[in-house]
Amino acid sequence: MEIIIKLSQFLLSLSLLIILHELGHFIPAKLFKTRVEKFYLFFDVKYSLLKKKIGETEYGIGWLPLGGYVKISGMIDESMDKEQMALPPQPWEFRSKPAWQRLIIMLGGVTVNFILAFIIYIGMAFAYGDYYIKNDSLKDGIWVTNPVVEKAGIKTGDKIIAIDGEKIERFEPVVSMNILTAKEVLIERNGKEKTITLPVNFIGNFLDTDKKGVIVLRMPFVVGSFTDTSKNKEAVKPKDIIVSLNGVAVKYFDQAIAISEANKGKKINGIVLRDLKETPVTFEVDKEGKLGIYPGSLKEDNLEKLGYYKFSKESYSFLESIPIGIERGKDQLVGYGKQLKMIFNPSTGAYKGVGGFHAIYNVFPDSWSWEVFWNITALLSIMLGVMNLLPIPALDGGHVMFLLYEMVSGKKPSDKFLENAQMVGFVLLISLLLFANGNDIYKAIIGK
Template identity: 75%
Template structure:
């Protein structure tokens, strides 16, 4: 069932992005009276799963879920229809239209991608608001267990104050990427501010260690369940452990360290039970465990217990517009920085480039509309940026040649465009094989 939910989100998001992207080409093409021969979700290599011709356009669903396309008459594209291009130009063909109209048609897809992302972020701000923990309210800092983070100087208890001079006022989903892409990070440790430099190959260093969050909120040691073979019958579900062996165990990471140093011992513990502090003995096994399940408190319960102050800001529709635009702009700039890292060999970021499996893995096993829309907005930005790359066979390649034509007044020959399209297609296939090959390699080596 989990895999079905994950797959459903993946296909729904991918289909939505492809259809809207291609509509971005389709609509201006029709407005400029350019014939569109095909409009397809996924590729129909050899055959289609579903197709229906309406007017001059065949609409369908292909069997190969690697994207989608619109086939515009008189355009040199991935179809490489040389027979059509050998005939005299017709008024309804792409090649017969003024350069500015062709430019608008080619920019339509990425324009829709960017607009879609901003609309989603505005809608999310209006529907969900902004829930976060302010940096100033994180009394005891963050949990740092990632070895790569510890190797460059981070420690549990650190507060992340700024990245490259830009303040980080709250802990949210964006903080990890801000740290990864920074050159230096300002932290507060034991009340003292200090700077940690981020190595240029930090992304590569991360790939050499076990997967896991770079940083997370420190959680209390809460008993969720007692296993049947556990000897710790004095504990009860929902107990919040406060001390172990006379030492503070406010957070689970503190408790783990105490238990590790008291293997094969019975030690006293103080737990919070029904709002009262209770003294109980706990038996530590030879592997430093208690034989219990841990966790189970919501953020609201953590707030009631005094661990964190959870802030929530709600927005009206007009207020949500600038908030969503700012979010979209930040994600767009952030993805641009990621691409820069990928194309800089010294960072080693290219090793982490993933294909369809990497995208599939982003989606959770449980259905959450908030998560779904957040991922879809980010993928829309990624799709838009990637399509703008000046590679023949991508929208950006067509735009590059059209801009050359507009500036110089000279149109590249059909033969040149056909050769460029072929080169671009080979390059795209190479990049596709590399990205999905990375997925396979990481699946084999376990990273």
């Protein structure tokens, strides 16, 4: 059932993004009286799953879910229709239209992608508001869950004050992601501020580890379930909260880990909070320094009752949601631009994180959440827009590059040149596709 839910979200999001992107090309093409021969969701190599011709355009669904396309008459594209291009230009063809009209047609897809992302973020701000913890309320700092992050100089208990000079007002998941692309992180440790300069290959080292967490909230040790070999099944019950181990007060899960690792193979006294009452117990620590207990979780209201965190909720009117959503979209756009820049810089090692369709599929959760779905779709829309703007022949950005050259120089590149450029771009795209999906296969083989 989980696979069906993940796959449904993946296909729905991908289909929505492809159809709207292609509509961005289709609508201005029709407005400028340019003939559109095909409009396809997914690729129809050899045959189509569904197709119907309405007017001059064939609408259909292909069997290969690697994207979609509109075939515009008189345009050198992935179809490489040389026979049509060898005939004299016709008034309804793309090549017969003024450069400015062709530019608008080519920019239509990415424009829709960016507009869609901003609309989604505005809608999410209006529908869901914001639910967060004020950063200055984290009295005991954060929990560093990855050894690479700790080696870089950020430790459990530190308070994140600013990232690349931008003060952190709210502790949200985006804080963790921003650290991955940061150059400097300002922290507070034991009442003193300290600037941590992250190494150039920080993100590459991070991607080499099995533990993908960066920093998270420090949480109490709530008993969830037990390992098969655990000797503490009778000592504690699910939902118990461990508050003391070996005579040392334990407030957070990371503290319990340290104490149990220091008492390998021993029996230690402890205290758990059960139904809000302290209950003494005896724990057995195995030879690896583990209690054999999987941690559970507490709801936000229980965390507040126990004095761990204070959660803030903000709701916005529709008008208030507009600047909030625009700012959120801008932040995501800038953030993805930074990631892309790092990917093309081999010294950062960020290329190790490049993934294909399997990686995108895995981003979606195995339970349905419209809030999560729309958040992922908005980010994917930004990614699709940015990627399509890259000045690679065969992408929208490649066509735009040649059109801008034509508009500035007054000289139109020859059809032969455009055909060759299209072929080079196609080879580049196939190479990128193979690299990205090859990365997915490699990670699956090594178990990352």
